[in-house]
Amino acid sequence: MNEMSTKWIGARTIRPDGADKVTGRAQYSADYNMPGMVWGKILRSPHAHAAIRSIDTSKAEALPGVKAVVTAKDMVSFPVDKAVALGIQDMRWMARNMLAHEKALFHGHPIAAVAAINEQVAAEACKLIVVDYEVLPHAIEIEDAIKPDAPILHDFMKHEGKPSNIAGTMVLKAGDIENGFAEADVVVERTFTTRPVHQGYIEPHACTVSYAADGRVTIWSSSQGQFMVRAMTSLLTGIPQSNIRAIPAEIGGGFGAKTIVYLEPVAVLLSKKSGRPVKIVMSRDDVQRATGPAPGSLMTVKIGAKKDGTLVAAKGDFYLQAGCLPGSPLRGPVGCSFAAYAIPNVLSTGYDVVSNRSKVAAYRAPGAPHGAFAAETVLDEIAEKLGLDPLEMRIRNSVKPGDKAIYGAVFGDVTFTETVDAIRKHPHYKAPLDKNPRPGVKRGRGVASGFWYNAGGESSVQVNITEDGNVVVTTGHPDVGGSRASIANVVAELIGIEHGRVNVIIGDTQTIGFSNLTGGSRVTFASAMVATASCEKVIGQLKDRAAKIWKIDADAVKWEDGMALPAGDNAGKFPPLSLKELAAKANEMGGPIGTQVQLNTTGADPGFATHCVDVEVDVDLGIIRVLRYTAAQDVGRALHPSYVEGQIQGGVVQGIGWALSEEYLYDKNGKVDNATFLDYRMPVCSDVPMIEALVIEIPNSKHPQGVRGVGEAPIVPPLAAIANAVYDALGKRFFALPMSPPKVTERLDAAD
Amino acid sequence: MAKIHVSTTINGEPLEYLCDASASMLDILRGPLGLTGTKEGCGTGDCGACSVTVDGRLMCSCLMLAVEAEGKQIGTIEGMAQGGELHPLQQKFLEMAALQCGICTPGVLISARSLLEKNPDPTEEEVRFGLAGNLCRCTGYDKIVRAVMETAAEMREAAR
Structure with missing residues (x-):
């Protein structure tokens, strides 16, 4: 790490995009309009599973006020037998998710889209589209989808030579699993289930697009990557990327789910066909039925340990519910569940199971919370059986620098034990807990840890010195939670000027170089790295001048301090030249000052987190409340501590919702039964306590400021930490989420 | 069907509009009036992103018909700052990083202002229940609650 003063790095500055956001001026995706704009609406499948025999759009097209109707036939065709990868997505599946092709695969699956003079006419037109469906039996739950006689979603899909809903598997192994368990003194094996949960961003998907007479396209939409929007739109419409300008609107939450698109290519097709700009806004009902969610899971984890707590073997079978098309985040549970521990014998297998619900989208550390729920609950049980402190057992088994992870990497810095130690030494862990505070109420404390890979990847930035000697930074990454604030801190620090003289904006696809998605806990890591390289070049230019x-x-x-100075007495005696003075002379001394840096960044070491939680259970009503929560995480370096804490606090509360109240419910026809925020129960303000974030800063030696990704690790431990706390309170373990009141009372009434 | 004429006052400015009988207040604010600071998160009154005040009372504008604004005083996020000066809650939200993506922020601010008007010295629990109608998915609420309590303390101090 560079030795540097830290006037701005680590300061709690006011974010560059803040004033617009507290005054309602910030423009999110639904806030854009165009002259002559018409409204798009999506016709969705009323069946969970049906073959589409035909679609007749003629009546809809004839309705006055209708400007265009499109179906899958209007999109570029992606045959099922040829993979077309874009990042981790496959365009075969993206195309079929966006508009149903051969089959309607879930209730709410888009079938056709209409553009009309207003929303009412568009809705009326949707009703006039005649779809001839052959309704088929459906399967929603994993257990139903993998039964021998399950309805098969895709004829082309085979597992072990037979038609199957298992789209693929992922296996990671180390050592010899059977020998490993033979060496163990204690073995615990448990089976777990979790329900699908939605990312729950408050901003529904929306876009406004313009296909101009010359074939140039402009897209205003919010996403976790304007370059992803451009690439997917290009692939699905056949329009070259050079003709698609994707302008990133402010994003009202994404948490992974806005790393893919649902609307933009469809809107472009409508705009092309109608000759009018088109706006489409999803309703909350659309969002809950047909976007995201994260997969449900069915998992069996078996761990073996020696009497002294040394872990010798771990086996995991992780079935994830992909939704209607392949693409479960198998690498989450398969790679992360045991990654923090040096276990010589591991066999970790993931199964990607398709079923008749919306295709999964990434959700914060995709798949890792599922696996950690299983693995960290089993570890808690092993520690209890051996009479060991659960934190002590984690420290004893931590991976070490140089160990090979089962997912292939060799660990560099490992800062897992520091997170465990931070919890062990924290007053929370030592505080007395009255386990029976009043009749009918039990309290308990639990701990769990979590691991996430983190990521680097492509990032572009421009640093330009304005004519009046201030700084404008343009990055290519949508800002979901304060990345502009962090980059402003870095640039003010490196250029050596007041923070208020730096402005950071997000460029569109045609004004800044390629930048990969905001996801994987990568943006602050990657963009600080390219911003640093860019600042160094700019400082070089300034020194030359x-x-x-x-x-x-x-x-x-x-x-130094925003000024050029002679490096020493030998250089001569000159009064310092400030940034403003050099900017004023820029044109006479060689032209504008500024650079663009584009890198494929590397060196993102993994993130580790350890959490401690106290819960209170009302044993009559089955209500579990979180009383106190402490979350420790190594963040490398907190460029802006408030937004680092915010990531941890937000991730924890999403984890609390996952553990206690959130789940998808389906009726017998396979229709989502709780597609509102009233019935899909995310934590509200009165549900949760303050979340204490213990921000540990052990600089990542591979990053100029020492940054380690932050955003994802915080959602990994809460599920198990809360389950372990509930066990401490009740003496009964929960192997299924959510631990909602009806399920808690049912479990308490059970005979075991 | 003929549109209905409505005369109302929004953020202190008298104005008129025509609307369908079925239009929500939110539709009219965001559409013809161009006041897009008020957000739509759900359309069913569950998320609070569309919070406004009607004669000083906190409302989800998605649950209110636009015709109901006749003769009323409507307050939206665009009217919270006075001229160029932010309301103390807005300023404190910036200083204490009480927002991440910011989509819920207008509704949270309108709701918090209503809370402090009724209760200038709320406990943490009162703040939490006062804001329970405003979903935020980014922050975990911690910094929002702290910012509201800190603002309340400063406003009480300023009023002494």
Whole structure:
């Protein structure tokens, strides 16, 4: 790590995009309009599973006010036998998710889209589209989808040579699993289930697009990557990327689910056909039925340990519910569940199971919370059986630098034990807990840890010195939670000027170089890295200019506190030249000052987190409340501590919802039965306590500021930590989520 | 069907509009009036992103018909700052990073202002229940609750 002063890095500055957001001026995706704009609406399947024999759009097209109707036939065709990868997505499946092709695969699956003069006419037109369906039996739950006689969603899909809903598997192994268990003194094996949960962003998907007469396209939409929007739109419409300008609107939450698109290519097709700009806005009902969610899971985890707590073997079978098309995040549970521990014998297998619900989308550390729920609950049981402190057992088994992870990487820095130790030494862990505070109420405490890979990847940035000597930074990454604030801190620090003189904006696809998705806990890591490289180049330019003015060698100039100075007495005596002075002379001394840096960044070491939680259970009503929560995580370096804490606090509360109240419910026809925020129960303000974030800063040696990704690890431990706390309170373990009141009372009434 | 004429006052400014009988207040604010600071998260009164005040009372504008604004005083996020000066809650939200994506922020601010008007010295629990109608998925609420309590303390101090 560079030795540097830290006037701005680590300061709690006001974010560059803040004032617009507290005054309602910030423009999110539904806030854009165009002259002559018409409204798009999606016709959705009323069946969970049906073959589409025909679609007749003629009546809809004839309705006055209707400007265009499109179906899958209007999209570029992606045959099922040829993979077309875009990042981790496959366009075969993206195309079929966006508009049903051969079959309607879930209740709410888009069938056709209409553009009309207003929303009412568009809705009326949707009713006039005649779809001839052959209704088929459906399967929603994993257990139903993998039964021998399950309805098969895709004829082309085979597992072990037979038609199957298992789209694929992923296996990671180390050592010899059977020998491993033979060496163990204690073995615990448990089977777990979790329900699908939605990412729950408050902003529904929306877009406004314009296909102009010359074939140039402009898209205003919010996403976790304007370049992803451009690429998917290009692939699905056949329009070259150079003709698609995707402008990132402010994003009202994504949490992974806005790393894919649902609307933009469809809107472009409608705009092309109608010759009018088109706006489509999803309702909350659409969002809950037909976007995201994260998969449900069915998991069996078996762990073996020696008497002293040394882990010797771990086996996991993780079935994830992909939704109607392949693409479960298998690498989450398969790779992360045991990754923090040095276990010599591991066999970790994931199964990607398709079923008749909306295709899964990424959700914060995709798949890792599922696996950690299983693995960290089993570890808790092993620690209890051996009479060991659960934190002590984790420290004893931590991976070490140089260990090979089962997912292939070799660990560099490992800061897992620091997170465990932070909880062990925290007053929360030592505080007395009255386990029977009043009749009918039990309290308990639990701990769990979590692991996430983190990521680097492509990032572009421009740093430009304005003519009046201030700084404008343009990055290519949508800002979901304060990345502009973090980059402003870095640039103010490196250029050596007041924070208020730096502005950070997000470029669109045609104004900044390619930048990969905001996801994987990568953006602050990657964009700080390219911003640093860019600042170094700009400082080089500034020193060159000063050298020219002073007529000395550029090496004899240093840059300090926003000024060029002679590097030493030998360089000569000159009064300092400030950024403003150099900017004023820019044109006469060689032209504008600024650079673009584009890198495929590497060196993102994994994230580790350890959490401690106290819960209170009302044993009559089955209500579980979280009383106190402490979350420790190594963040490498907190460029802006408030937004680092915010990531941890937000991730924890999403985890609390996952553990206690959130789930998808389906009726017997396979229709989502709780597609509102009233019935899909996310935590509200009165459900949760303050979340204490223990921000540990052990600089990542591979990053100029020491940054380690933050956003995802915080959602990994809460599910197990809460389940372990509930066990401490009740003496009964929960192997199924959510631990909602009806399920808690049912479990308490059970005979075991 | 003929549109209905409505005369109302929004953020202190008298204005008129024509609307369908079925239009929600939110539709009219965001559509013809161009006041897109008020957000739609659900359309069913469950998320609070569309919070406004009607004669000083907190409302989800998605649950209110636009015709009901006749003769009323409507307050939206666009009217919260006075001229160029932010309301103390807006300023504190910035200082304490009480927003991440910001989509819920207008509704949370309108709701918090209503809460402090009724109860200038709320406990943490009162803040939490006062804001329970405003979903935020990013922050975990911690910094929102702290910012509201801190603002309340400063406003009480300023009023002494």
